[in-house]
Amino acid sequence: MRVIWILACKDLQLLLRDTRSTILLLVMPLLFVAVLGVAVGEGFGQKPDDRLRISVVNLDEGLPTPQGETPQRDTPQRDTPQKDKSTSKTNSKTVSTKQKPKKSERYPGRRWSEVVIEDLANTAGIRIEVIQSTAEAEDLIRRGRRAAILVFEKNFSEQMNRCSFLTAAVPPPLNPLYRDGIHVNKLGLTILKDNTQSVAASIIEQVAQVTLLRVVIPWMIGRAFERIGDEEFMKVIGRKIPGYDWLPNAVKKQLGPAVQLGIADLFSNYDFYAKTWAGLTRSEEQNDKSLDNITTFASTEGSGLLKRGAMRYQILVPSYTVMFSFFLVLTVGWLFSSERRNGTLVRLRAAPITKLQILLGKFFPCLIMSLFQGLFLLLCGKIIFGMNWGNQPLWVILVVFSTSVAAMGLAMLVTSIAKTEGQVAIYGTILVLVLGGLSGSMMPRDLMPEEMKKLSFITPHAWALDCYSQLLMNPQPDLVLVTKSCMVLISFGVVFLILSWLLIRFD
Amino acid sequence: MIPEKKTVEEKKKATILEIDNLHKSYGKFQALQGINLEIYAGEMFGLLGPNGAGKTTLLSIICGLLPASAGEVRFLGKKLFSQFKEYRHQLGIVTQDLAIYPELSATENLRFFGRLYELSGPILEERIKETLSWVGLSETKQQRAGTFSGGMKRRLNLGIAVIHKPKLLLLDEPTTGVDPQSRNHIFERVKELNQQGMTIIYTSHYMEEVQELCTRIGILDRGKLIACDYLPSLLQLLEGSVQFELASDINRVVQRLLTIPELRVTGVDRQTISLSGPDISAVMIQSIRVFREMNVDLHQLRIREPNLERVFLHLTDRTLRD
Numbered sequence: 001m002r003v004i005w006i007l008a009c010k011d012l013q014l015l016l017r018d019t020r021s022t023i024l025l026l027v028m029p030l031l032f033v034a035v036l037g038v039a040v041g042e043g044f045g046q047k048p049d050d051r052l053r054i055s056v057v058n059l060d061e062g063l064p065t066p067q068g069e070t071p072q073r074d075t076p077q078r079d080t081p082q083k084d085k086s087t088s089k090t091n092s093k094t095v096s097t098k099q100k101p102k103k104s105e106r107y108p109g110r111r112w113s114e115v116v117i118e119d120l121a122n123t124a125g126i127r128i129e130v131i132q133s134t135a136e137a138e139d140l141i142r143r144g145r146r147a148a149i150l151v152f153e154k155n156f157s158e159q160m161n162r163c164s165f166l167t168a169a170v171p172p173p174l175n176p177l178y179r180d181g182i183h184v185n186k187l188g189l190t191i192l193k194d195n196t197q198s199v200a201a202s203i204i205e206q207v208a209q210v211t212l213l214r215v216v217i218p219w220m221i222g223r224a225f226e227r228i229g230d231e232e233f234m235k236v237i238g239r240k241i242p243g244y245d246w247l248p249n250a251v252k253k254q255l256g257p258a259v260q261l262g263i264a265d266l267f268s269n270y271d272f273y274a275k276t277w278a279g280l281t282r283s284e285e286q287n288d289k290s291l292d293n294i295t296t297f298a299s300t301e302g303s304g305l306l307k308r309g310a311m312r313y314q315i316l317v318p319s320y321t322v323m324f325s326f327f328l329v330l331t332v333g334w335l336f337s338s339e340r341r342n343g344t345l346v347r348l349r350a351a352p353i354t355k356l357q358i359l360l361g362k363f364f365p366c367l368i369m370s371l372f373q374g375l376f377l378l379l380c381g382k383i384i385f386g387m388n389w390g391n392q393p394l395w396v397i398l399v400v401f402s403t404s405v406a407a408m409g410l411a412m413l414v415t416s417i418a419k420t421e422g423q424v425a426i427y428g429t430i431l432v433l434v435l436g437g438l439s440g441s442m443m444p445r446d447l448m449p450e451e452m453k454k455l456s457f458i459t460p461h462a463w464a465l466d467c468y469s470q471l472l473m474n475p476q477p478d479l480v481l482v483t484k485s486c487m488v489l490i491s492f493g494v495v496f497l498i499l500s501w502l503l504i505r506f507d
Numbered sequence: 508m509i510p511e512k513k514t515v516e517e518k519k520k521a522t523i524l525e526i527d528n529l530h531k532s533y534g535k536f537q538a539l540q541g542i543n544l545e546i547y548a549g550e551m552f553g554l555l556g557p558n559g560a561g562k563t564t565l566l567s568i569i570c571g572l573l574p575a576s577a578g579e580v581r582f583l584g585k586k587l588f589s590q591f592k593e594y595r596h597q598l599g600i601v602t603q604d605l606a607i608y609p610e611l612s613a614t615e616n617l618r619f620f621g622r623l624y625e626l627s628g629p630i631l632e633e634r635i636k637e638t639l640s641w642v643g644l645s646e647t648k649q650q651r652a653g654t655f656s657g658g659m660k661r662r663l664n665l666g667i668a669v670i671h672k673p674k675l676l677l678l679d680e681p682t683t684g685v686d687p688q689s690r691n692h693i694f695e696r697v698k699e700l701n702q703q704g705m706t707i708i709y710t711s712h713y714m715e716e717v718q719e720l721c722t723r724i725g726i727l728d729r730g731k732l733i734a735c736d737y738l739p740s741l742l743q744l745l746e747g748s749v750q751f752e753l754a755s756d757i758n759r760v761v762q763r764l765l766t767i768p769e770l771r772v773t774g775v776d777r778q779t780i781s782l783s784g785p786d787i788s789a790v791m792i793q794s795i796r797v798f799r800e801m802n803v804d805l806h807q808l809r810i811r812e813p814n815l816e817r818v819f820l821h822l823t824d825r826t827l828r829d
Binding site for chain 1 (some may be wrong): 570571572591592593595596598600602604605606607608609610611615619620622623624625667
């Protein structure tokens with residue numbers, strides 16, 4: 001080990017005095033990242049999502065809490081007791097009787113805006129983006145980042161609660177229906193639109209209309225159906241039927257519910273008690289995917305000239321860190337070929353040291369340089385570009401180490417094949433660029449076709465990029481996957497090193 | 508004067524390096540063909556040969572940098588591969604090309620190689636100081652070697668080779684491309700090392716260097732050791748010659764000289780006569796005696812003694828080599 005340490009110290013000294021290498025190793029990747037960071041757009045490197053994005057701002061304060069009841073919850077509830085569960089296609093009578101809700105229950109048991117958002121989120125091909133404030137929404141519209149944004153106003157639940165077919169009631173009923181669908185403003189739903197993107201805005205508005213129809217219509221029908229047979233309804237009926245008043249009270253009491261059940265049986269394909277579209281139409285309810293389809297808006301654009309903090313740096317910085325760690329192939333190659341050029345390799349070979357010691361004496365200082373380079377670039381990524389190291393920063397260090405082992409193994413292999421500086425430059429550059437392109441270091445991996453993605457795993461770069469993707473992009477990284485990738489990277493390094501030991505010729 | 512011949516036993520005792528029937532082939536090309544050579548402890552051995560004769564191959568095998576195709580090399584009676592590390596501790600090399608790190612200073616170069624030979628601490632520092640002074644680089648010890656002149660680099664190259672005080676030093680063209688001052692400095696240092704008991708194998712194209720420094724010389728040509736002996740013995744391979752310019756009566760003198768068996772008349776031209784013989788001193792004495800007996804005045808005398816260059820060209824012929 002002593003000899004390896006002596007050789008390593010000398011090479012570190014040489015590397016530190018080599019300004020050409022220092023520039024190549026440290027400054028160039030930063031320049032690349034800075035230039036690309038400014039040049040590419042907001043969505044760079046993010047997985048393209050074909051689903052229609054509906055952005056919402058939810059200011060809805062829910063229904064006023066009646067005395068003695070607990071306030072409605074703000075968060076979406078998957079299993080509210082009032083939520084319609086009518087999925088069965090069995091006998092409609094039994095079903096309708098059993099499902100008849102108690103009038104005392106307050107539907108929907110949560111904010112009406114949440115019902116609408118859940119319906120939207122469960123619609124195929126749609127994803128929901130929740131924006132925290134109207135100001136933020138207005139800013140996005142103003143800058144043309146969104147074509148339209150739905151704003152659920154404070155009174156949305158209150159207005160929904162007033163929706164009714166009745167002409168007069170307390171509180172006064174609200175009829176949101178009109179020729180084109182739902183009068184959204186009456187409901188307390190504002191649609192912010194970017195006039196320069198009218199087509200896209202219209203699509204979003206129509207989607208909102210359809211969803212609102214699905215929510216409002218069953219709700220209004222359900223409420224209306226509950227009124228059939230009640231005291232007030234029977235009074236109206238009584239005025240229309242001669243001799244009704246002579247009927248015994250016991251009959252009168254049964255008449256209302258009987259009419260209700262009669263209608264239910266007559267239109268048994270529909271459940272008029274249900275206040276949801278699925279319930280009303282007795283459709284099979286889909287699995288609730290709303291939580292998977294709802295995300296909270298976070299700006300990925302960054303700030304300042306460099307767009308500091310932009311999401312793109314989560315991809316650019318690790319990509320170029322990985323790619324330039326393999327550029328060390330050239331530096332290591334030059335280090336070895338300069339030993340040949342200076343004639344010092346002959347002296348080393350004549351000294352009381354082995355071939356393996358010479359090889360490891362080169363490997364370790366280069367590994368240290370590579371580690372320093374990796375950590376330096378990631379640190380600069382954090383300081384200069386506002387890159388986030390994710391929730392597991394220590395694991396990032398492990399990835400830097402594993403990548404360095406693989407890169408230095410490859411560097412040794414190239415060195416063992418290339419004899420002159422010219423050969424090092426040719427072999428090294430071709431290898432670095434080809435592997436960089438193949439692995440997805442030069443472009444986001446998500447843009448690559450699936451076949452290429454699979455093929456890319458023949459390169460160590462791809463494994464390293466997978467690790468960074470997990471650690472820097474995923475809020476809950478899969479550490480098992482990261483560990484596996486690190487093991488693969490180290491294996492790459494060891495295999496390359498063994499091959500270089502077998503292939504290297506000093507004469 | 509030919510040194511006293513040693514007995515076989517004495518030679519065996521004093522032999523530091525034995526090369527036994529050494530062959531080296533590169534495909535069909537035979538770089539070395541059956542080299543047998545002994546290097547005696549404490550001697551300065553000169554190895555000569557034209558380009559492509561196999562000198563570098565032979566030195567590479569001696570250094571352990573190249574494997575032999577057949578035959579073996581023994582250091583102090585043991586095969587090289589059996590004592591790889593110990594042997595290399597006893598070996599110093601000065602290559603034809605410089606072998607220094609131009610980015611490091613003279614001190615750093617010496618320290619690095621000293622540490623490789625397991626020197627450390629105050630001993631190493633003392634050795635560095637001694638070596639720098641010995642090669643005349645004390646004043647420039649902190650300068651990067653890349654900024655040195657050719658001569659300074661050569662001196663540093665020599666210093667690195669001896670920092671660990673090896674028993675055997677191989678010098679391959681150590682004075683190539685240096686000024687006369689540095690060349691003289693290197694000469695002096697090499698002589699000094701030899702006087703201190705270090706065994707030296709010296710190869711050079713400069714015949715006068717080898718003639719001045721080496722007591723025993725081997726001449727290698729086309730992979731074969733065609734001559735190997737002490738310098739005077741090698742010089743005896745060629746006859747010396749002397750040329751006399753006489754006042755008159757040259758034919759009578761020639762007739763008289765032809766009767767002397769130790770000398771040969773190699774040329775007669777008007778009043779000039781050329782003579783040669785194995786011992787040029789004896790030729791001269793005999794000739795001058797004849798001139799005196801015959802009362803012939805001697806106008807001019809030119810002596811041409813054999814030297815290593817003539818011996819080398821005589822042995823390796825004068826054809827150009829690739």
